Amino acid sequence: MSDIQFVRTEMLPEQAPPATMVGPIGWARANLFNGVWNSIITVLFGLSIVWVFMNLMGWAVSPTWEAKSLNECREIVGGAHGGACWGVINDRWLQLLYGFYPLDANLLSAVSGVDPELILSDARAHIATPIVMILGYWRLNLALVLMFIGLAPVLWEKVPRKFLIVTILFPFVDVFLMWGGSIWGPTMAFVGFVLGYLVFNYVRPAIGNLIGVILTAAVPILWWLFAAGPIAGVLAQATPALALEAVSSRQFGGFFLSISIGIVAILGSLPLGIILALGRQSDLLIVKSICVGFIEFIRGVPLITLLFVANNLLNIFMPPGTNFDVILRVMIMVTLFASAYMAEVIRGGLAALPKGQYEAADALGLDYWKAQRLIIMPQALKISIPGIVSTFIGVFKDTTLVSIISLMDPIGLSNAIRANQEWNGIVWELYAFIALLFFVVCFSMSRYSMYLERKLQTGHK
Known part of the structure; x- marks a missing residue:
């Protein structure tokens, strides 16, 4: 009897991989249950998470939204620690958002x-x-809407560029809406920036970079210190109708105060950080020395110290009769603090660029500013996105430190609410609500940075 051999003449169709090797089951086997110890740890952590979640939900799901005091909450839930007392949020959420505005x-x-x-x-x-x-609270709400409109053309390229006019004017309109008073104060502040722009673009090329850069900084500062105030006062007396009811800083508070300080610091620290980073790498000795000294001094001093300086000492260095609003002083100090850290983040991005990029800019015949604007800075900023966003998030969370100088941010307001007899003893509910507000903003910034990194990704994956 002879052996019969057979050779298959057609290819078998591809078979799907086993269900236990792909999908969620495959991922779990590869990452969570790929060994005895990993399996034990996964089970223990899973049980711990379930236990925490069940206890947290048992505390959070509480029918106390309509309660008017802590005692009423305890009567509803049946005990001193039977559940969360959300009545305090229902009663004080507007105050937590807007303070005493x-x-x-x-x-x-x-x-x-x-x-x-x-x-x-x-x-x-x-x-x-x-x-x-x-x-x-239409003034604060309008300021918030204008902020989003102003940020839109910066964050998304599909937004029409004409909205950039809102971006440019927003800081000055925001001050007018929030603090009220005459419109001419913010207008004169805007004129100072216009003067700096004119000096940089039209005077600097004629007198040279060094003197031109110094004048670009000096002219607006001299305008703000000596001319803006008197001129604004004369125009305010001539046009009293162009004014809103003035609001003092002590009436500001809540999450809107944190948003305001955080946004001003974020928007101001990025351009200042870029200027400081470029100044630190400059060949001009005076410019480099000033930038290095500023960065090292600010980075060597805690933010809380700068806040005390802003609250107590800054007016001493101003000309007689000058009275900066305390919130404006805090905004300035937080912005300067953030700009020093931003400068180092951007300097890292500049250092990461290959030397060939600088040589390519020289080969194209571009001057320093065009090379920075068209070739160097876009790449450096793309490299620095994670560090930039981390700085933004850190600065926004650091705004809670203003409660130490008696500004009523959400943390400061929570202390004031607990001092009320009706809500004396409330802690976790207030902190949970405040944490949720901060988490939404910080998580949104984090997600946007990841979107921006994916969008600007040019390398091979």
């Missing part, structure tokens, strides 16, 4: 017909809460 009682009265005195005593008792929030 005054309601526009006249506008609310015109819309609702309720007497302004009743609105000031307890607006939510007479008018629906959404109306109180939108119209009562």
